[in-house]
Amino acid sequence: MLVTGAGRGIGLAIARDFARFGAFVYLNDVDAQRAERSRILLEESGYKVASAPGDVADPEQVAQIFDAIDRRHGRIDVLINNAGIEPVSSILDHSFEDWQRTINTNLTAAFLCTQQAGRRMRAQKKGSIINIASIAGKSQPLYLRSAYAASKAGLVGFTKEAAREFAAYGIRVNAVCPGVIITPMTEHLRNTPDQMARWRQEIPLKRLGRPEEVSSLCLWLASDAASYVTGVAWHVDGGKNMA
Numbered sequence: 224m225l226v227t228g229a230g231r232g233i234g235l236a237i238a239r240d241f242a243r244f245g246a247f248v249y250l251n252d253v254d255a256q257r258a259e260r261s262r263i264l265l266e267e268s269g270y271k272v273a274s275a276p277g278d279v280a281d282p283e284q285v286a287q288i289f290d291a292i293d294r295r296h297g298r299i300d301v302l303i304n305n306a307g308i309e310p311v312s313s314i315l316d317h318s319f320e321d322w323q324r325t326i327n328t329n330l331t332a333a334f335l336c337t338q339q340a341g342r343r344m345r346a347q348k349k350g351s352i353i354n355i356a357s358i359a360g361k362s363q364p365l366y367l368r369s370a371y372a373a374s375k376a377g378l379v380g381f382t383k384e385a386a387r388e389f390a391a392y393g394i395r396v397n398a399v400c401p402g403v404i405i406t407p408m409t410e411h412l413r414n415t416p417d418q419m420a421r422w423r424q425e426i427p428l429k430r431l432g433r434p435e436e437v438s439s440l441c442l443w444l445a446s447d448a449a450s451y452v453t454g455v456a457w458h459v460d461g462g463k464n465m466a
């Protein structure tokens with residue numbers, strides 16, 4: 224399996240949980256040192272992993288990652304499109320470069336990896352693809368995160384299209400929409416006491432989520448226990464969005 228953005232945070236938790244259950248995990252990150260750190264950490268726990276550094280928003284680098292998987296394993300059973308960035312800016316001040324970088328990283332990268340994985344999974348007649356979206360792309364406007372929300376809403380739409388198209392090949396595609404999870408991405412938010420107080424107040428379970436609480440849903444979605452489940456965007460947000 225391949226996890227993009229596995230150098231830290233939710234991606235690392237997903238990689239660890241799947242490896243714990245016996246998967247061979249390719250650990251992608253645009254930051255090669257982070258990918259390597261994750262490899263060493265997980266290998267020290269006795270897990271089977273390989274580092275797969277590269278920018279998943281770049282078609283050539285994505286092709287190289289899948290070529291490497293072909294050479295070593297010749298198949299891919301699970302793809303987790305997790306890599307993401309979250310620039311903070313008002314629409315009025317948003318730079319075009321940041322807008323494009325966000326759409327490319329959060330949405331186009333998922334298309335590129337899904338295309339590569341989908342071709343291989345179609346030949347296998349089986350596979351599971353999970354897109355890590357966000358409540359921002361489904362039901363919860365954030366604030367000053369227009370490119371992020373647009374990219375994640377696009378990812379939810381792409382998930383449903385892919386699920387519809389790939390169903391004929393035995394490939395299931397789902398999205399996971401986390402609320403606020405304790406990772407480096409949300410450090411700035413967690414360091415802002417008044418925003419944190421507001422979030423806690425609005426979350427029925429009265430706490431932020433842990434990366435493992437996202438990965439456990441991914442484990443189920445990728446397993447045969449979810450064999451009749453495709454095209455759904457799942458909230459993991461402590462009950463903040465119940466639709």
Ligand SMILES: NC(=O)c1ccc[n+]([C@@H]2O[C@H](COP(=O)([O-])OP(=O)(O)OC[C@H]3O[C@@H](n4cnc5c(N)ncnc54)[C@H](O)[C@@H]3O)[C@@H](O)[C@H]2O)c1
Nearest residue numbers: 228230232233252253278279306307357401403404406408
């Ligand atoms: N943390 C949250 O509260 C939260 C909530 C909802 C959704 N998400 C989503 O979950 C995913 C993981 O979030 P996180 O909190 O673990 O973030 P994070 O910033 O802690 O980790 C993201 C990783 O992705 C890597 N990455 C960024 N761009 C990349 C690229 N082009 N190619 C390969 N790797 C790249 C980064 O180097 C980083 O290691 C993201 O898609 C994020 O939008 C997070």
